[in-house]
Amino acid sequence: MADALVTPDIRAGRLTADDYLENFEDLHPPLGVHEARVEADRCYFCYDAPCTIACPTSIDIPKFIRQIATGNPLGSAKTIFEQNILGGMCARVCPTETLCEEACVRNLAEDRPVSIGLLQRHATDTFLARNASLPYERAAPTGKRVVVVGGGPAGLSCAHALAREGHDVTIFEARPKLGGLNEYGIAAYKTTHDFAQAEVDFVLSIGGITVKCDTALGRDITLEGLRRDFDAVFLGMGLGGVNALRTEGEDLAGVIDAVAYIAELRQAQDLSALPVGRKVVVIGGGMTAIDIAVQIKRLGAEEVTIAYRRDREAMKASAYEQEIALTNGVVIRECLAPRRLIGEGGHVRAIELERMLPDSAGRLTGTGESVTLEADQVFKAIGQTFVPDALGGGEALELDGGRIGVDADRRTSLTGVWAGGDCVAGGEDLTVASVEDGKIAAASIHAALSA
Amino acid sequence: MADLRTNFLGIKSPNPFWLASAPPTDKEYNVVRAFKAGWGGVVWKTLGEDPAVVNVNGPRYGAIHGPDRSLLGFNNIELITDRPLEVNLREIKQVKRDWPDRALVVSLMVPCEEQNWIDILRRVEETEADGVELNFGCPHGMSERGMGSAVGQVPEYIEMVTRWCKQHTRMPVIVKLTPNITDIRNPARAAHAGGADAVSLINTINSIVSVDLDQMAPYPTIDGQGAHGGYCGPAVKPIALNMVAEIARDPQTQGLPISGIGGVTTWRDAAEFMALGAGTVQVCTAAMTYGFRIVEDLIDGLSDWMDEKGYTSVDEVVGRAVPKVTDWQRLNLNYVVKARIDQDACIKCGRCHIACEDTSHQAITAMKDGLRHFEVIDEECVGCNLCVSVCPVEDCITMEHIAEGTDPRTGKPIDPNYANWTTHPNNPNRVPEAAE
Ligand SMILES: Cc1cc2nc3c(=O)[nH]c(=O)nc-3n(C[C@H](O)[C@H](O)[C@H](O)COP(=O)(O)OP(=O)(O)OC[C@H]3O[C@@H](n4cnc5c(N)ncnc54)[C@H](O)[C@@H]3O)c2cc1C
Ligand SMILES: Cc1cc2nc3c(=O)[nH]c(=O)nc-3n(C[C@H](O)[C@H](O)[C@H](O)COP(=O)(O)O)c2cc1C
Ligand code: SF4
Ligand code: SF4
Ligand code: SF4
Numbered sequence: 109m110a111d112a113l114v115t116p117d118i119r120a121g122r123l124t125a126d127d128y129l130e131n132f133e134d135l136h137p138p139l140g141v142h143e144a145r146v147e148a149d150r151c152y153f154c155y156d157a158p159c160t161i162a163c164p165t166s167i168d169i170p171k172f173i174r175q176i177a178t179g180n181p182l183g184s185a186k187t188i189f190e191q192n193i194l195g196g197m198c199a200r201v202c203p204t205e206t207l208c209e210e211a212c213v214r215n216l217a218e219d220r221p222v223s224i225g226l227l228q229r230h231a232t233d234t235f236l237a238r239n240a241s242l243p244y245e246r247a248a249p250t251g252k253r254v255v256v257v258g259g260g261p262a263g264l265s266c267a268h269a270l271a272r273e274g275h276d277v278t279i280f281e282a283r284p285k286l287g288g289l290n291e292y293g294i295a296a297y298k299t300t301h302d303f304a305q306a307e308v309d310f311v312l313s314i315g316g317i318t319v320k321c322d323t324a325l326g327r328d329i330t331l332e333g334l335r336r337d338f339d340a341v342f343l344g345m346g347l348g349g350v351n352a353l354r355t356e357g358e359d360l361a362g363v364i365d366a367v368a369y370i371a372e373l374r375q376a377q378d379l380s381a382l383p384v385g386r387k388v389v390v391i392g393g394g395m396t397a398i399d400i401a402v403q404i405k406r407l408g409a410e411e412v413t414i415a416y417r418r419d420r421e422a423m424k425a426s427a428y429e430q431e432i433a434l435t436n437g438v439v440i441r442e443c444l445a446p447r448r449l450i451g452e453g454g455h456v457r458a459i460e461l462e463r464m465l466p467d468s469a470g471r472l473t474g475t476g477e478s479v480t481l482e483a484d485q486v487f488k489a490i491g492q493t494f495v496p497d498a499l500g501g502g503e504a505l506e507l508d509g510g511r512i513g514v515d516a517d518r519r520t521s522l523t524g525v526w527a528g529g530d531c532v533a534g535g536e537d538l539t540v541a542s543v544e545d546g547k548i549a550a551a552s553i554h555a556a557l558s559a
Numbered sequence: 560m561a562d563l564r565t566n567f568l569g570i571k572s573p574n575p576f577w578l579a580s581a582p583p584t585d586k587e588y589n590v591v592r593a594f595k596a597g598w599g600g601v602v603w604k605t606l607g608e609d610p611a612v613v614n615v616n617g618p619r620y621g622a623i624h625g626p627d628r629s630l631l632g633f634n635n636i637e638l639i640t641d642r643p644l645e646v647n648l649r650e651i652k653q654v655k656r657d658w659p660d661r662a663l664v665v666s667l668m669v670p671c672e673e674q675n676w677i678d679i680l681r682r683v684e685e686t687e688a689d690g691v692e693l694n695f696g697c698p699h700g701m702s703e704r705g706m707g708s709a710v711g712q713v714p715e716y717i718e719m720v721t722r723w724c725k726q727h728t729r730m731p732v733i734v735k736l737t738p739n740i741t742d743i744r745n746p747a748r749a750a751h752a753g754g755a756d757a758v759s760l761i762n763t764i765n766s767i768v769s770v771d772l773d774q775m776a777p778y779p780t781i782d783g784q785g786a787h788g789g790y791c792g793p794a795v796k797p798i799a800l801n802m803v804a805e806i807a808r809d810p811q812t813q814g815l816p817i818s819g820i821g822g823v824t825t826w827r828d829a830a831e832f833m834a835l836g837a838g839t840v841q842v843c844t845a846a847m848t849y850g851f852r853i854v855e856d857l858i859d860g861l862s863d864w865m866d867e868k869g870y871t872s873v874d875e876v877v878g879r880a881v882p883k884v885t886d887w888q889r890l891n892l893n894y895v896v897k898a899r900i901d902q903d904a905c906i907k908c909g910r911c912h913i914a915c916e917d918t919s920h921q922a923i924t925a926m927k928d929g930l931r932h933f934e935v936i937d938e939e940c941v942g943c944n945l946c947v948s949v950c951p952v953e954d955c956i957t958m959e960h961i962a963e964g965t966d967p968r969t970g971k972p973i974d975p976n977y978a979n980w981t982t983h984p985n986n987p988n989r990v991p992e993a994a995e
Contacts, residue, residue, distance in 0.1 A: 142628075149626035152951050155909030156925060177626055216906035217952060 116362060116455050116484040117386035122408025128379045131406035135297040135432070136226060144230040148177035151222045154213055159224060162211035164536070164544045165192035169208060173227055185235030186243050188228055192547075193268045194261055196236060196307050197290050198540045199229035200298050203395070205428040207540070236306065241313035247274035249316070252557045255280065255338040257325045260288020261539045262344030262529025264311050265546030266553075271316040273554045278338070279317060282324035286312075288346055288529075290539065292371040295399040297406070326498025331505070335524055340553045343499075343512065343520070343527035344546060347492035347537075353391065357449025362456035366390065366400040366489035373403060385484030388412045389459050391446050392489030393423035398430065400487045401438045412438045413481060415459070417445040418466050444479055445472070449486060458482045494531050508533035517552035518545055526553055561865035562872045563858060565599065565662075567838045568731040568756045568816055570689040572599035572662035575873055576829065576857050579820050579841035580605050580666035580692060580735075583851070585640055587650035591657070596851035597858060600662025602759075602841060605639035605694045606647055606683075607668050608675065612638040612700075618779035621768035623794060632794035633844045634768035636779070636786055638700045639668050644682070652686040662839075664733065668694040668706050671716060673723045680728040690731035693724060695746070696762020698739050698789045708762070711737035714749035721753025733818060736760040736802075738795075743802040744809045751812050758806060759818035759841060761799045763789025792844035796822030800835055807836030807881045824853075826860030833873070834880035888980040895966050895973050896942035896958040898922070898935045904955040907931050911946035911956060919945050937967040 123131070139147060151173040159169040168187050175184035188195035204210075204225040212221035235243075252275045256263045259281035267277045285291050290304040312319070323329060325345065334341050350365050352358065362385070376382055384407045390397050393416035405412045416423055419442045420430060433440060444461040451457055463477040494511045506513045506521035511533040514520055518528045528545025530537050535545065563574040577600040578584050578593055585604035593601060614637060623632035640647060655663045665688045669675040683691060694701075695711030702709040710716045717734065724732045734750035736743065738761040750758050765787050769778045777785025799821025806812050819837025823829050824845040832840045845853055870876050900911070900923075912923040912933050922939035923946060926932060935946075947956045965972050981990050 146627045152908040152910060154907075155913035156931070157909075158907070158931070213906040213908045 116457060118362065118383050118484050119386075120383055121380040122384055123380070125380070127408075132296045132300065132379065134300050135295070138233060139223075139226050139230045144176055144181075144227060145179075147223050147227055148173045150214060151177070152213060158211035158213060159208040159222075163191075163208045164538070164540045165195075165198070165547065167191045167195065167208075167228070169224055172231055173222065173224070176227055176231055181231050181234040182238065184231035188231055189235075189243065192540070192543055193242075193265055193311055194290075194307060194539065194543045195228060196232035196310075197261070197294075197299065197304065198543065199225050199232055200303070201290075201294050202538070202540050203426050203429065206426050236310060240310070242310065244272055244314060246272055246315050249276070250274040250557065252276065252339045253278070253337075254340045254342065254553060254557075255334050256342045256344060257334070258282075258288065258344040258346060258529070258531075259286035259308075259319070259321075260344055260346050260529060260542065261290060262346075262531075262542035262546040262549075263288070263342065264308065265543040266342045266344060266526075266528065266550045267317050267546075268311050268314055269547055269550030270553060271314045273550075275316070275339075275554070275557065277317045279319050280323045280325060280329060281319065281321045282327075284321050286319060286321065288344075292374055293367060294374075294539075295370070295403055296374060297403075324498065326500065331499050331522075331525070332503070335522070339524070339557055341525045342546070342549055342553065343525065343531060344529045344542070345494075345498065346530045348495035348498075349493040350488065351491045351493055353446055353449075353488055353490065355446050355448055357451055357456065360449055360451040360456040361454055362451075362484060363449055363486045363488065366392070366396050366487040367492060369487065370396075370400060370403065373407075379407065382407060383485075384409050386410045387482050388485045388487065389481050389483040390414045390487045390489055391459075392416065392487075392491070393418065393425060394489065394491065395425050395429060396492075397487075397489035398425045398433045398438075400489055401433055402436045404485070404487070405436050405438055409485075414438060414440045415444040415446065415461055415481065416440070416442050417464055417472060418470070419443055422466070422470065445474070447478065450480070456483060456486050459486055492530070511535075516548075518549035519552060561862045561870060563599075563862060563865075565839055565873050567662070567818065568690065568733070570600070570662045570664065570731060571660070572839070573660060574599035574854075574858050574861075575833065575839040576854055577601060577662060577664075577818070577839050577841045578846060579843040580694065581843040581847070582637070583843065583846045585642070587654055590650075590654050590663075593846075593851050593854075594654075594658045594661050597854045598661070598851065600664065600689075600839070602664045602666050602692050603647070603651055603688075605666040605668045605697070606644055606679065607639045607706075608670075608679070609644050611641045611643055614638055614641050615781050617781035619788075621779045621788065622792075623768060630792060630844070630848050632768065632790055633792035633847070634766050634779075634788040634790050635763070636699050636788040639666075639694070639697065644679075648682055648686055651683075651688055655687050655689075662690075663688050664690045664692050666692040666694050666735070668697065668701060670704075670706060671710060671720060676720065676723050677727045680724060680730070684728060684730060688730070690733060690756075691724065691728065692733040692735050692759060693720060694735050694762070695720075696735045696737040696760075698737060698763055698765045699787060708737035708739050711735075711746055711762070712740055714745050717746050717749040718753040721750050721755045725754040731756040733757045733759050735762055735820075737762050738764050738798060738802060738821075743805050744812070747806040747809065747812050747815065751815050755815070757816035757818060757838075758812075759820055760802055760806075761795065761821045763791045764795055764798065766790035791821065792848075793822045793824055796824075796828060800831060803832060803837055804835040804881065804884045807878060808884050824848075826857045826864065829857060829861055830864060830876065833876045834878070835884070836878045836881050838873075838877050890979060891977045892980060892983060893974040893976060893978050895961045897937050897940045897961060898942065898944075898946050899957050899959045900933055900935060900946075901955050901957070902934075904952050905933060906952055906955075907933065908951060909933060910949045910951065914945050914949045919943060939968060941968065 153170045157170045172184040172187040208224045209221040256267045256279045286308045287304040388409045390401045443464045448460040463475045464472045512527045514532045526549040529542035565575040580602040584601045621634040697707030701707035734755040767777045771778045818839045819832030820841040823842045829840045912925045915923045
C-alpha cells in the first residue's frame, strides 16, 4: 500500500495519448491564408518603422508584411531571411511583446499591435513548405576556412553568412544534433513537429558547411589548434552551466535542473515516459522558469507553483509570459526566497522559503517569516552560466563578467577569434540576439578575410 | 423623427430609398421581400420584348475586394430580364395592387422603333405601375444589339425615344443615363429636350474587373474567354456624384429631377447624393452584398442625421449643396490653409512625412530634438491635404485656415479678399478688373 507521506508522488504517463498531443501542439496556432491577409492589412507600412528598429536583426517588417498583403508570401520570406536566416524559429520564440510588437504604432492606435510574429511565421512556413533550400547562391569559393564552435543560433547564423560569401565553414558541435537551444531548450509547444532540425537543414542547404557533431572544444579539439588550422574562429558555445541554489538539501533526489529536464523533454520520443511530480515547485523568474512550469503542468502535474524571490514586476519573464503561465494554471508566488529543501528517504518532499521585502531600490531583506511548500519535484531555473573551461590551454581569452568579452564587431581579445550569442558579455540571451551576433561577426570575419 | 416621405414626379414613397433596376427587382418574390424589409420603392428589372434574352450560364459577376474581402467594386455581364414579358407584367400588377404605398417604376428597353415603344408602354400602363425608366445605360450585351448605352451615347436618339414615350404614355418618364460618355450634360440635355420628367444616373461603367493570370483571360471567365462588363458599387460613387452635380448645376437642365444611383451603401452616401440634387436614391450593389435589411439603417441613419441637423423633410436636403459646386476658376486663391497634426492623436507611423517628403513638398518633419516627431513646417506646407488623406488616424491631421498675417511659405501678406483665377495676374486670359 502506497503511503502518501513517505512516497513522493512521481509518475510517468499521467495523461492519455491524446492529451499529450493536444498539450504539446502549437501554443500559438499558425495563421491561415485569409487570417494572414487580414492581419497584414492592419500594418500601416510605417516610415522608418519602429518595429524594424526594435528588431535585433532589423528585419524590414513593413516590407515583408506588405508582401503578404499583396499575395507574395515567398518574396516576404526572402525579405525576412535577408536579415535573419533563422526567421522561422524567431517567429516562434521571440518575445515579440518586448521587441517588435511592443514598438508597433498600432499599440497607440488601439492597444493591439500587428501580430508581426505570427505573420513572420506565415511567410517563412509558406516558403519552407514550398522550397527545401535557400533562395541564395553561394559566392565563388574564396579558399578561406572558418571554424564555428557550437551549432546554436549564433553559430548557424555565422556559418550561413560566411558560407554564402564563399568561405568554407566547419561547425564543431558537442551534442549529437545541431540547433543549440532551438533543439534542446525552447519550449516544446513553441517549436513543434521537429521544426528545429528542418530549419537546420534549410540553413545548411547553402552548401560549403561541414558539420562535425559530438565534437567538443576542450575535449576533442583545442582553441589553439583551431586558430592554427583555420583562418578565423567563431565561438558560439552558449551557456554550459547552471547556477546552484546553494541551499541545504540541493542534492536530494527530485531537485532537478530545469534546463536539463527540458532538454530531455525535447528529445523524448514518448512524453508519457517522463517522470512528473504531482506537486511541483519551480524556483526562478525568467523564461526558463515559465517554460518548465508550463511544460510540467501540461505533462500532468497537478499543482505547479513558481516561487520567485522578488516581486512579479521584477521577473525577467515578460508580463505576457507570466500570463501564459497563469492561464495554464500555474501559480506564481512572489517575494519568496528558497532557504531549505526538506527531504525524506533521500527524496525531496518540501521546500522552505523565506518571505522577502524588496525596497524601492530593489534590495531584498528577509522578513524572517517562513513558508513551506510541499513538493514532489523542485525545478531550479535560476540562470545559466558560461563555463570557460573549454577555452583553456593556450593564450587566455579575456572574460567580462564571467562571459567572453567582445567589441562591437564581436571580436574577442584574441586575434582571429570572434564570439557571439549567449556566451558573450552584454547580450540579451535571446535567440534573435544570437542570430544578430552571428551575422555581425560573420560580416567582420568576411571583411578581415577579404582584406 | 424627420419626415422621409418622398414625392418624386408625383410618385410617392415612404422614403427615398429605391432599389435600382437589377437582380434584386427581377421577380415578385424579391420585390415583396424588399418591401417587407422597408424599401420605399423599386425600379423593376428592365423588361424587353419576347422572346426573352438569354444569359450566360457561366459566372456573370466579378468584384474588387479590400484586403479583408470587403466588396469595393462590382462588375456584371448580366443582360435585362430573361423571363417572359407576360410573367413580369402579371407580377408587377399584383405587387402594385398589394403595395399601393410603395413606388413601382418599370424599366424598359426595346429596339429604337416607335411602334416597339408604343407597344410596350401600352402593356405597362395596364399594370398601373407608377412610371417608366428608359434604360439607355446597360453597357454590355444589349449595347451590341443597338440598345442600352448604344442609345445613351447618342443624344439625338435619347431625345427621340424620350419624345415618343412622352407622347404615348401618361406615366412619368425617367431616363436612365449611361456614364460611358465624355460629358454627362449632353445626354441629360437631350432627355430634357425630349420631355423627360427626370433622369436617373448612373448605370454601370464599362469595365474589366480583373485578369485571371493563370487562364490569361478577363475575369469572370466563360470557357476561357471574357467580355467587358459594367462596374458599380462603392468604387463608382465619386463618379456618380460628380455626374449628378454636373446635371444639377447645368443652367440648361436646372430643376430637372434626378434619381441618384451609384455606390450608395450607407445613409451618408444617400445624403450626399441628395445634397447634390437627387430627389431619390437607387441602390443595387449594397443590397446584393448585404441583403435587403440594410435599408433599416439607411432609414434610421438619414432620419437621425436630419434630426440632428434640424432638417424636417427630405426636400430641405435635396440640392442643398448644389450652389457650392463651382468651377475651379472660381475658387478663392487667397484662401490659405496649413496642415496641423494633433500630437496626442498621432501614433507616429510617419506616413504623412514620407508622403510629403517623397511626393510633395517636404513639409513634415520626421524627427525633432533626436526624437521621432512629426510636425508641419509652415514654410513649406502648401495645404494640399495629402497628409490628411494618408494619415491612418481620422481627424489627427486637420487643415487650419490662416485668415490673416503673412503666409510663411510665400512670405507675402495674406489678402483677406476673395480673388480667383479669372482675375489673377498670371492668367493670360484674365478679365480686366473694373476700373477704380
Ligand atoms: C529553457 C530555455 C528557454 C528559452 N526560451 C527562449 C525563447 O522562448 N525565446 C528566446 O528568444 N530565447 C529563449 N531562450 C534563450 C535562447 O535559447 C538562447 O539565447 C539562444 O539559444 C542562444 O544561442 P547560442 O547560439 O548563443 O547558444 P546555444 O543555443 O546554447 O547553442 C550553443 C551550442 O554550442 C554547443 N557547445 C557548447 N559548448 C561546446 C563546446 N565546448 N564544443 C562544441 N560545442 C559546444 C552547445 O551544445 C550548443 O549546441 C531560452 C533559453 C532556455 C535555456
Ligand atoms: C447584376 C446587375 C444587373 C443590372 N441590370 C440592370 C438592368 O437590367 N437595368 C438597368 O437599368 N440597370 C441595371 N443594372 C445597373 C443598376 O441598376 C445600377 O444602375 C448600378 O448597379 C449602380 O448602382 P450600385 O452602385 O448601387 O450598384 C444592373 C446592375 C447589376 C449589378
Ligand atoms: S510599427 Fe506596426 S504598423 Fe508600423 S510598420 Fe511596424 S508592424 Fe506595421
Ligand atoms: S498639406 Fe500637403 S504640403 Fe502641407 S504638410 Fe500636408 S502633405 Fe505636406
Ligand atoms: S500620418 Fe498621422 S498618425 Fe502617422 S505620423 Fe503622421 S500625423 Fe501621426
